[in-house]
Amino acid sequence: MSSGTILARAFSRAGYCVFATNEYPSLIRGGHNIVTVRIATREIHALEGVVDILMALNQETVDLHKQELHDGSIVVFDPKDYDWQASDFSNKPVLVPVPLRGLVEQGAGEPVMRNTIALGVTVGLLGVDFILVESVIHDQFTKKGDEVVRRNLAFARSGYDFVKTNLPALQGCHIAPTTKKEDVLVLSGSEAVGLGAVRAGMRFAAIYPMTPINSLITFLADHAKELRIVYKQPEDEIAGINMAIGASIAGVRSMVATSGGGFALMVEGLSLAGMVEAPLVIDLGMRVGPATGMPTWTEQGELQFVIHAGHGEFPRVVLAPADAAEAYTLTIEAFQLADKYQVPVFLLTDKYINESQWCVPKTHFQGDVLLDRGKIAQTEALASDVSFSRYSLGNDDGISPRSFPGQKHGQYFANSYEHNEVGHVSEEPMNRKAMVQKRLKKLSAMSRDILPPSVYGDPEAGVTCVTWGSTRGPVLEALERVGFAVGGTRVNVVHFSWIYPFPAAQAAALLSKSTRIIDVEQNATGQLSSLIREHTGILIQEKLLKYDGRPFFPEEILDKVQSVK
Amino acid sequence: MTITADSFKTGYLPTWCPGCGDYGIWMSLKNALGELSIGPDDGLIVYGIGCHGNMYDWMRTYGFIGLHGRALPVAQGAKLANHRLPVIVVSGDGDCLGEGGNHFIHAAKRNPDINVIIHDNQVYGLTTGQASPTAKAGFKTKSTPEGVVDEPMNPLTLAIVSGATFVARGFAGDPLGLTKLMVEAVRHKGFSVLDVLQPCVTFDKVHTYGWYRSRLYSLSASDYAPTDKLRALTKAVEWGDHIPVGIFYREEKPTSEDREPALAEGPLVSQRESQGNLDSLLEEFQ
Incomplete structure (x- = not known):
């Protein structure tokens, strides 16, 4: 373009x-x-x-x-x-x-x-x-x-x-004059993810080519040398996620990126990351499925997939940026959360976000980020008696300090089998129960970091549009046009950037104020509305769903909001 | 501190069948690491899933016990993150050539400085005796009651044509010879493949220690130089009454890590606490 x-x-x-x-x-x-x-x-x-x-x-x-x-x-x-x-x-x-x-x-x-x-x-x-x-x-x-x-x-x-x-x-019949206020970048969502990853100290990315995340590959490969990062093209997505897990265990921030079909291949590896508690960031750029689908068109069809993907039960975080600016900030957040909780963290993007070009003030990308690598075993504190417990059970939040291969006295086993505190295989029932609880404790610990849904417009409005990811843009555009009111009734937007663990209490509080809720999603089944129902009991009756591969236009939103219920 | 076989004790005892070829491979690996002075904290062994993969429980080093077939990608990721870390892959014929076949080919093609040891016994022992990708035609197993009908895979020829820069075969019943090969393989800078012929005493009554011993002969330095790819392939397809062991092929080539400009100034892991610098990049988007 x-x-x-x-x-x-x-x-x-x-x-x-x-x-x-x-x-x-x-x-x-x-x-x-x-x-x-x-x-x-x-x-x-x-x-x-x-x-x-x-x-x-x-x-x-x-x-x-x-x-x-x-x-x-x-x-x-x-x-x-x-x-x-x-x-x-x-x-x-x-x-x-x-x-x-x-x-x-x-x-x-x-x-x-x-x-x-x-x-x-x-x-x-x-x-x-x-x-x-x-x-x-x-x-x-x-x-x-x-x-x-x-x-x-x-x-x-x-x-x-x-x-x-x-x-x-x-000449000049179509555009009003304006003045420049500040330096602004024009970049794609993929490039914003790349900038966020680099800012967050990401050192290793293994990404098999797939629309719509290819410009992330271009960005990383072009700048690998100057940024001291390794971008590796794996033989398939299975190799990609396993490489990233290997790099993560060895001590560096690592990521993969793909679309739905590639992620389907990664699911086995996702479960591995859950079991060995490897920090990992997965950028999933959704496109139209099932199967090869319509590869160059947009959809939000993978929300329920990423929440449930992987055999067995283990914690994860799912974040969904709405545009390039948020793609940058949430990518940084994803790396911080992955290290803090030693879990896989998803960036759920889509073709529309990844390949559209957005204008974002340059200052947005300029602040320093203080890397928080989470709980790391300090070599001087490690005993020489081979007693290091990588998967120690003695933490209320379930997070135990990790060592890196090569670190003196930090030896352990990262084990895909159920294991004890050192990493030896264990099928003993009490250990199994304790390890499951250790891993799942992180879900409740995460509640302190949850980003609550954002509200645009009057929080007390009678009509609410519910959005996540890229649908926020067209909905905001539509409602700004009518001053966040339709026929004398105020309309607001409740937008979810943090999808999982689901912010149930905050969502229930916000949604219970509305007499009319409209779920706006770029899929055929209203996947977020199912999640809301599951976690809050709130049944959203009205849905505006689009699944023809094209993004929403503001006009379509207004038609729905202005329609008599 | 001197590293010896005892340095790797975990307090766990092997659960392999008595007489299993895995014992010989395990013993050889401990001796080789001792000779190379790679102690429990100094390197990473990545294991696949299979009888071979249970070794970690009685092998105290940093260990990663991955998913079936996926050891090589994990090893490559770890190596790129910390290329000064010795990384060894302990895998099996089913793990490396069945489930992980694609990874094996591509690892060989990239030439990472990783040594892979393939426990090659023609059967899936852990799932109680089905045919593996290297099972020879006619071999009767639980999944092939009438005998294997497919052609067997040859790990050596596959490694050579895929680009591996060190390709050798050893025998689990010869720990001394195997130790020497392991030392050479780990010392080799590049992707080294060591296929280890190994009797499965429980599910294979044909390929016994005796069967192998009566057929194996060593490629001797005096009349075989492992520098010619075509000659190596000719040697690697020899099977039957005479089966060669030793180093079939060896060459020096830049490794996967050598070709990453980002690694020129040291391992990525030495940068693990620092944010990236975007200053020079942002103007590109303006």
Whole structure:
């Protein structure tokens, strides 16, 4: 999504809030690919259902998106693709023919350069100065050499100049001026997870390629040397999680990332991490299932899966970021919790979060993080009489200090069999019971760290939308539009970032105030609502569920909220 | 402190069947670690699941008893986290070549500085006697009452073609010879595979100590140099009346750890208390 990124970063540098998302089929090349960039002078959380400027690089794009246009939307197209006429549209868009192919030929470029020309045209139509996009093009392509920079600038310029020369009346008709307040980054959710992991001192990641977490791999592999981390591509996800557990036991913060199908292979290893009490962070980028599903589309279908995955009973934490900013902070939190409780911690992300591009103030990523590695055995305190009890039962919170292989007098066995305090196998009934209790005690200990659900709008509102993960964005966008009220009734959002152990008391307190609760989820069965029912007894009758692979639009939320119950 | 076989005592006694080949492998490993001065706190042994994997209970070193077939990935993760730590994998033919076959091939391809010892007895002893991937055609087991019909896997040829840089075969009934091979294998910088022929005295009445002893011969330094891959493959497929043991193939190549630029300044684990520095990165996203 290079052109989309450049456009987003150009406007972000000028002080606008931007959001970009991509849609593409599961093909290496071809098919209908789009990137949608939204630019605003206020903070935004999602896309809209309408399109102001449609930049069509082929006929199909207009065919597929003309219903999203409104009267006055601009349609840029190359008459060589298809000579669109006003009569082809049920609404009244402004038709702007631009000879994209002709401009490519004039500059002796490849057909792909139409993207860059289109970028210049867009900037021209929005009426901002070319220098805005010039600096971003320079920074984006400078690694590829001066010639690449020069050519990209030339093609962008030709599109920009075409608008200046031929379409003076259209300039500047769509965007209000703004001023820059602070440095802002434009990055994907995957990249935010990567930044969070690095900030948290993550040293080892074993990730088998899978949509939608591939840009996390790119980020880690590109920076492995300077950051002193190892990214290893394993032969499969089974190897990946076992490698990460090995690195964790050896003493470093480690992680895996995958999507649902890859995680299915990791489930055996998850259970191993639970048994040997290995800290581990698992980034699960959900996409449309079951099986191979629709690999490049978004869904929230794995909430119940991650809570219940793994044979046997053992504790875990499940966190679900709503956007890139939260992906960064919750990734750091995930590593801290994993070490503190010596458990696997999930980051439940999705395709929409991972591959969309979000604007986040730079300062968000700049604070120091004080690493808390949890309970670590200190070598000087270890007795030389071979008595170190890695899985000591003498802790109320179930967490026992760990040693690392190579540490003097810290010898123990990390054992996938049920074991005693040293790690020797034990099938003795009293030991078994004590070890199960030791591990499960952590669940209650975690209650002191639980992040309660966030409330947006009036906590006393009569109508509540329940969200988790990426559905927060479109719901907030919708409710901000109507001032968090519908027909005189106040509406709020109760949003869950901390999914498990479920914040039952806090959820019950918040939800019991509402007379109407609407569960908004990107799956077909309302998985969070089942969790709420299980832990609070509250039965949510109204559900807005979307499972066609496309993210929610604010308009769909408003339709539901405004509908008579 | 001098490391001897006694340094590894745990107070637990072996539960293997009397006469099991595992005893010879265990004894050899203790002696080899003693000779290499790798004491209980100095290295990590990663075990799979099978009769072999029960060894840790009477083998006091840092131990990781993983899932069936998954010892090699755990070992590689630990090695990358702390590449100065000696890491040895104790595995079996079912664990390493059945459930863990893919991991074995890819470990060989990467050449981590890890030594894997395969307890190769042609049967699944812990589940009371089914055929393993190395079971020879015709061998009758609980899962193959009419005799094994598939071709057996050959751990040596598989290791050689997959890229292992040290490939050897030993015999559990020859602890002295096996100890020497283990010392060589652990000293080798790279992925070393030591396949150990081992009688299962309970579920295999064919491949007894006597059966092996009458057939085994050593690859002698005088007429075999383990430097030629094709010649090594030819030797590795010899089976029947004459079965070679010894070092089949050896070469020096950069290891998996050598190829990680992040490890050039020391083990990752030495950085375990420090947060990452993002200062140079953030501008990329602006």
